[in-house]
Amino acid sequence: MPEPLKKELCRLAAGLKEFVNYQRRSGLQLLEGGYPVSIVKPAAAVAASPEPTAAMSLEEIREEMGDCRRCKLWQSRTRLVFGSGNPKARLMFIGEAPGAEEDKQGEPFVGEAGQLLNNLLHKLDLNRQEIFISNVIKSRPPGNRTPMADEIAACRPFLIQQIEAIRPQIIVTLGGVATHALLETKTPISRLRGKWQQWQGIAVMPTFHPSYLLRFPQERKKTWEDMQQVMAIYKGKGSENSE
């Protein structure tokens, strides 16, 4: 078999495996052959999604993504939003997906929710150059709808590659979608926020998404408290085992 074809088949198999595993973990029943009930053509949805590896740099990951069409969201995006910040960041923020402004500019968290995040970072004496900010999904879902399971499964391997490339000390997941996608749990964000979690040896602090805080400003105090725990570790004054 020609080498390029062999390579492509391996990539297809890795993407399909990730997709099926994600569906299993999400509790969906599988039909004979392993295909989820709710998805018509999973292989097309996740075609050529990469298998997470630790070896790639951020530049290599971006190159690998190219003009990504591994899920249907490529059709509705203007720009792919890869993420930005310090490639050696000790602190990484993960959101859900780009919104309208992010889609226009190609940068994460530059809309209204981004302004709120900037305010929070400023109050914490953090700047965007020292941290890294990304999303689970790199292309904007139409109308800012919640990403679908097949889209998360297709894009998640890129997020994993980014984390492996950066190897931050702490990850802050912003909102339920990011928290569930990373930790592979269905526990509501309201129960997870403010409690340290672990992913592959990295401390993870789930908290609310800035978009949620725009709608429910009374909840901002909770995110502030969550970030105090994060900053205690980041500045070397606490332990992620303390609750």
Ligand code: SF4
């Ligand atoms: S959301 Fe992710 S997997 Fe889907 S097209 Fe965009 S970059 Fe590719």
